[in-house]
Structure formats: structure tokens, C-alpha cells
Amino acid sequence: MVFGKIRTLLKAVIDDYILQLARVNFRETPEYHALLVRSTRSALSSAIRWLWLVGVTCSSFILTQREILSLEGMQSNGGPLSEYVHRATLFFLVLLLVFALLSRFHWAKHIGALKNNMLAAGFAFLGCYWGLVIFFMSANQQIIFSMSLYFILIFSSLAALYVSALCLYSFVVPVTLLPLIAKLIYFPPVNVINVLGVFVALFLVETGRRMLSHWFIQAIRQEYTNQTYAAALDEIAHSDPLTRIANRRQFDGRLNKLITLAPLSNTPPTVILIDVDYFKKYNDRYGHLMGDECLVSVTQALTRAVRNAGDLVARYGGEEFVVVLSDVTLERAQDIAVRIKTEINSLAIPHAASDVADHVTISQGIAQWRPGESVEKLLSRADSALYRSKEQGRNRFSVAD
Numbered sequence: 001m002v003f004g005k006i007r008t009l010l011k012a013v014i015d016d017y018i019l020q021l022a023r024v025n026f027r028e029t030p031e032y033h034a035l036l037v038r039s040t041r042s043a044l045s046s047a048i049r050w051l052w053l054v055g056v057t058c059s060s061f062i063l064t065q066r067e068i069l070s071l072e073g074m075q076s077n078g079g080p081l082s083e084y085v086h087r088a089t090l091f092f093l094v095l096l097l098v099f100a101l102l103s104r105f106h107w108a109k110h111i112g113a114l115k116n117n118m119l120a121a122g123f124a125f126l127g128c129y130w131g132l133v134i135f136f137m138s139a140n141q142q143i144i145f146s147m148s149l150y151f152i153l154i155f156s157s158l159a160a161l162y163v164s165a166l167c168l169y170s171f172v173v174p175v176t177l178l179p180l181i182a183k184l185i186y187f188p189p190v191n192v193i194n195v196l197g198v199f200v201a202l203f204l205v206e207t208g209r210r211m212l213s214h215w216f217i218q219a220i221r222q223e224y225t226n227q228t229y230a231a232a233l234d235e236i237a238h239s240d241p242l243t244r245i246a247n248r249r250q251f252d253g254r255l256n257k258l259i260t261l262a263p264l265s266n267t268p269p270t271v272i273l274i275d276v277d278y279f280k281k282y283n284d285r286y287g288h289l290m291g292d293e294c295l296v297s298v299t300q301a302l303t304r305a306v307r308n309a310g311d312l313v314a315r316y317g318g319e320e321f322v323v324v325l326s327d328v329t330l331e332r333a334q335d336i337a338v339r340i341k342t343e344i345n346s347l348a349i350p351h352a353a354s355d356v357a358d359h360v361t362i363s364q365g366i367a368q369w370r371p372g373e374s375v376e377k378l379l380s381r382a383d384s385a386l387y388r389s390k391e392q393g394r395n396r397f398s399v400a401d
């Protein structure tokens with residue numbers, strides 16, 4: 001009854017106080033889970049480095065305390081058991097140092113990438129080793145050392161492994177139970193204070209793990225939210241709100257990049273400037289909303305006609321579009337211009353006010369970059385070619401001189 005109430009009270013403290021922030025309205029998507037898994041892996045890799053340091057420090061401490069005691073002329077509570085601990089610790093320390101020297105910590109990354117149950121098995125093995133060391137030390141009456149070592153180990157493992165309850169308890173359980181069981185078998189009875197101390201430690205480990213993993217999850221959620229916002233802002237900054245294709249900014253960026261890389265490529269970048277014929281008349285005749293719909297349909301036709309992943313269709317402004325072709329000859333660019341014209345004509349969007357046809361048509365100007373040419377010059381040549389198409393009767397393309 002009393003225990004039940006205490007349990008309920010403790011649960012309320014943990015759930016409502018420590019975990020209250022977890023109750024935020026958050027939608028867990030597959031991308032969020034992927035980020036969580038990646039972050040957990042990277043946290044475990046860092047944890048392994050930290051546990052390596054704990055292992056080296058504790059082993060050095062065990063070895064030095066014996067030396068200091070003998071230097072001061074005091075006897076450590078020796079005997080064969082102490083000798084076993086000394087040798088095992090020396091062996092363990094050498095192993096840790098060799099590991100680090102051989103691979104300069106790259107092993108931590110590889111170990112961190114192992115499956116969770118493999119990692120847990122490794123930590124269980126480590127837990128058994130330290131459990132035995134603690135048992136041998138306490139059997140040698142080094143009670144203070146063994147208890148200190150026990151607390152250092154479980155709280156270090158908490159700080160390192162809180163991201164994975166499985167890994168944490170694979171270490172904490174053997175490190176806790178092994179000395180108690182061994183003591184019960186070889187030197188009964190077990191001291192009640194020891195058992196109580198272990199319970200206190202385990203209680204703190206579990207509450208600490210919940211609190212830390214809560215903050216870890218919160219940090220990952222925050223990171224995911226930031227990434228989502230950043231991607232949304234990037235989308236807004238680089239795309240046209242009406243047609244959803246690249247805007248002028250993205251086009252400028254892509255063209256500049258292609259021109260910078262042009263000396264490394266066999267074929268320089270080519271631009272096709274596209275203008276919807278008599279679009280002012282279209283708007284006047286059918287209204288601005290229909291004009292918007294027309295632009296969206298033209299965009300879809302353009303993206304159907306331009307198929308290479310490296311190419312870009314962008315809204316240049318108003319009823320003007322631009323296509324950047326990254327790796328094509330001038331002849332191939334003209335084939336693509338024919339394809340664009342065919343796609344637009346096959347839309348057959350009625351345009352009763354046009355002087356060219358009974359449907360919406362486009363005019364195009366093609367220009368291929370020349371070594372040393374600026375972006376402005378390239379676009380001005382494409383614009384002149386487009387102007388020529390307009391002059392020669394529209395619904396056609398011209399190639400810049």
C-alpha cells in the first residue's frame with residue numbers, strides 16, 4: 001500500500017516533471033527517425049571514446065594507488081587476489097593503449113556503427129570484467145576503492161550510454177550484480193548497506209538516463225525542426241511561388257557554377273531564353289487568373305521537354321522562362337528547342353488574340369557560352385536571339401551569333 005503510493009508519487013515526479021516537455025505536439029516522420037538513428041550512432045561513437053578514457057584512467061588509478069601505498073611503506077591489502085587484479089588491470093590498460101595507438105581512434109567509429117545488440121554484448125563483456133575487478137578489490141578489503149570504482153563506472157557509463165538503454169544496462173547490470181553474486185557465493189553474507197547503496201545507485205542511474213535521453217530526444221527534435229524550416233526557407237528562396245520551378249536566384253547560381261566548371265567540361269553550358277508570345281493580349285482577353293494557369297501549363301510542358309537531371313528550367317521573370325543545358329552541343333540544344341516548341345503547341349491552349357496562331361505559342365533564343373564570356377554577355381546574346389525570333393514572326397527559335 002505505502003510502497004504503491006511511493007511508486008505512484010515517484011512516477012508522477014519522473015513523468016510530469018522531468019518528461020513534461022516531451023508532450024509537445026511533434027509529428028514523427030521517417031526522416032526524423034533516420035536523423036535520430038544517425039545521431040544515436042554518432043553519440044555512441046563518442047561514448048566509446050569517452051569510455052576508453054574512463055577505462056585508461058581507472059586502470060591507471062588502480063595501478064598507481066598500489067605503487068603509492070608501497071612507496072609510503074604501507075601494505076596494500078595484498079595477497080594473490082590483489083596480484084590478479086594488478087595483472088589483469090595492466091593487461092587491460094596495455095590492450096586499450098594498443099587499440100588507440102594502432103587505429104588512432106578510428107575503431108571507435110567502426111564499433112559505434114555496429115548493431116545495437118552486438119554493442120550491448122561488448123558492453124556486457126566489459127561490465128563483467130569491471131564487475132570482477134570490483135569483486136576482487138572488495139574481497140581484498142579495499143571497500144572504499146571498490147565502491148568508488150563502482151560509482152565512477154556506473155555514472156561514467158550513464159554519461160556515455162544514456163542514448164541506448166540496452167547498451168547502458170548491458171554494462172551496468174553485470175558491473176552491479178557480479179560483485180554481489182560472487183560475494184554471496186564466496187564470502188556470505190552480503191552487507192545490507194552495500195545492497196542499499198546499489199539500489200540507490202541504480203535508481204539514480206535510471207532517473208538520470210530518463211532525464212538525459214529526454215533532453216537528447218528534445219535536441220534531435222529541435223535539430224529536425226530546424227532542418228525542416230531551413231529546407232522550407234531554401235525552397236521559398238529558390239523557387240517561384242506560382243509555377244514551383246526554380247526562380248531567377250537559383251538560375252543565376254546554377255549558371256555561375258556551370259560557367260566556373262566549364263573549363264573542365266567538354267561542352268560549355270547553353271541557355272535557351274523563352275518568351276510566351278502575345279501574353280499581354282492573352283491576359284487582356286482571358287483575365288489574369290487564366291494567365292497564371294497558362295504559365296503553369298507552359299512550365300509543365302517545359303519540364304517535360306527538358307529531361308536531363310543536370311538541366312534546369314527556371315522562371316526568368318513574368319512570362320519569360322529560361323532553360324540551362326549543362327552538357328550538350330549547340331545542335332543538341334536546337335533539338336531540345338524543337339521539342340519545347342512541340343510540347344507547347346501540343347498543349348493547344350486557346351489564344352484567340354494571338355497574331356501567330358489560334359493557340360499559345362512561344363519564341364526562343366539559344367546561346368552557348370564562350371570561354372571568357374560573362375554571364376551578362378551570354379544572356380544578352382540569348383536575348384538578342386530571342387528578339388530575332390520575335391521579329392521573324394514568333395513561334396520559332398534562333399541561335400545567337
Ligand SMILES: Nc1nc2c(ncn2[C@@H]2O[C@H](COP(=O)(O)OP(=O)(O)OP(=O)(O)O)[C@@H](O)[C@H]2O)c(=O)[nH]1
Pocket residue numbers: 242275276277278279280281283287288289290291292295317318319390
Ligand atoms: N497572368 C500573369 N501575367 C503575367 C505574369 N507575369 C507577367 N505577366 C504579364 O505578361 C505580359 C507580358 O507582356 P509583354 O512584355 O508586352 O509581352 P507579350 O505580350 O508576350 O508580347 P511579346 O513578347 O512581344 O510576344 C504583361 O501583360 C504582364 O502583366 C504572371 O505571373 N501572371
